[in-house]
Amino acid sequence: MSSFAAAGAPRARTGTAYLRYAAGKAAGAVFSLLAVLVTSFFLFRLIPGDPVKFMTGGRPVSAEQLTAYRREFGLNLPVWEQFTDYCRKSLTGDLGTSYQFREPVIDKITEALPNTLLLTVTAFVLYTALGMVLGTRAAWRHGRLGDRLNTGLALTLYSIPSFWLGLLLIIVFSVGAGPVPGLFPTGGMESGGKEGFAYVVDVAHHLVLPVATLVAVEYGQTLLVTRSALLDEMGSDYLTTARAKGLRDDLVRRRHAVPNALLPTVTLVFVNLGRTVAGVILVETVFSWPGLGGLFYQALSVPDLPLVQGLFFVFAAAVILMNTLADLVYPLLDPRVAR
Template sequence: MAVTTAPAAPRGRGWPLTGTPGYVVRKVSWSLGTVFFVLVFNFFLFRLLPGDPVGLYNRGRNMPAGQMAKLRAELNQPIGRQFLDYITNPFAGTINSTRFSRPVWDIIAERVWPTVLLVGTAILIASVAGVWIGVRSAWRRGGGFDRGATAATLTLYAMPEFWLGMMFLIAFPFFPSGGIATPGDGGVLDVAWHMVLPVSALALVYLAEYSTIMRASLLDELGQDYLQLARAKGLRDDLVRRRHAVPNALLPTMTLILMNLGFVIGGAITVETVFSWPGLGLLSYEALRGPDIPLLQAVFLLFSIGVVVFMLVADLLYALVDPRVSTS
């Protein structure tokens, strides 16, 4: 009687990582490669343009003689040496801002907290309210709440944040029109009072986005067989929704929220500009007006790394919540 044996695995050839470890390695490698590409692009974007590099950076501004000499010494080095120094420590900030005559990363550090406070608060409010609206609309599809909420969220989603912010300034003149605090005050309640309009403008647009995605995801889940099985086992509708439908429908919304968290660092340029909010968004607008190239390069690098990091976190959390992702 012949015995059939399984063919031996080929020798001398490694097997690729599979499962969760392989998924993590792939995602981390992709993120590191993206960051490296951003560093290379950010370095060469302005340095390879024709003309005098010092004139390109200062744009004819009257700079102090010491800063001009430092800038010229930095930009006259061999391009390979400049790239090696930059790639080794991109946050060194050897070239000062031509607008503020200060190290660019010192300026950015002062603007991070106002942006995190503003956009982070807006996303937190919008995510909780948007998920609730999306769940209720989908579970009672076609009802009065669903029709009203869908019409309202689609209208808000179509509104630009800066336009909505300007309408708020016109409609609610008793709120502060700009800044993060009243000069000489700066207490918690004063800061919260200044946040009402800019946070509302951002939160309403984010809320519309989250509720729309959550509603669509939950409607997709409602047609799945496992929900019918759960009902057949005798589970009440509220338990079916809370334990089975909503957790699975949350996956796309969770990814969207984490993606938007990546843009917290970038801030909302238009809203911060409308409300004169001293964050990274307003700083980007000021750098673009110059243009302040050293500051623009630093801000672009920070924004890009923030988006890549939060995208990586979103991918890893997605695989943690749904293990099927890591095996695909």
């Protein structure tokens, strides 16, 4: 019994340490979300423009009508009353009513979210896989021509603004340039009037250029982190031992070096997913993709304060959630983190 108790004690201590660690990270995430909630209210009230004038469509209206509009949306109240009402409703899941759509903000977000997830998750899977494969090969052939070409291309594309690359792809592959004909739609998510498999093909056709833009800009970071982590492992003694046992170089890389170099990359994967959801605004705007990014751009132009605040909270929550998940997964891969 004493040996079992002795063996169980370290496990119990490790479990307790992880729970304390997880509780601290969860508390930090909640505090960050509350800070975002407060910040979003005051930040977007600095945007120039009068939502009431937008709602009137530029028509001449009387002072009484303007007052009625302001009363309808609570804009006639003092800022502190608007703030307390906003916080109270937000904590119950009510993000307000959109000025321009006259619909609950949560409904507009729910409507556009699947389109954004289709774009971002597709791009995320592709650029993560591409970055990890090319990063592994670049590190294993460190200093060779392939490594230099891969690293140089990744750094170049990573430094290009996504909206500029998107416009360039539209000019070349949608409008057509020189001998290259227009192959893809200039924007939107579908052509309309199609059902079943034809609809799936049509959406995939519209998806090519925005996904290519995100993949081209984002894969470089994963490649560079994977390459750097693997280079740190390549001089380790356990790899020398594995080679001394007669294992093929490919097996040494796949079974020993890559798994131990994945810790930084796994963290980056979680962070990138949240960042991609939040950073898709420019790409969706350039390609007229009907997702959260395009909706955010529309809301800013009014300004539609409840919709802007709600979308900003969703984008920030995606980043915070993915960072928290990365923090929670990391100790499972390396228990020393939670100590």
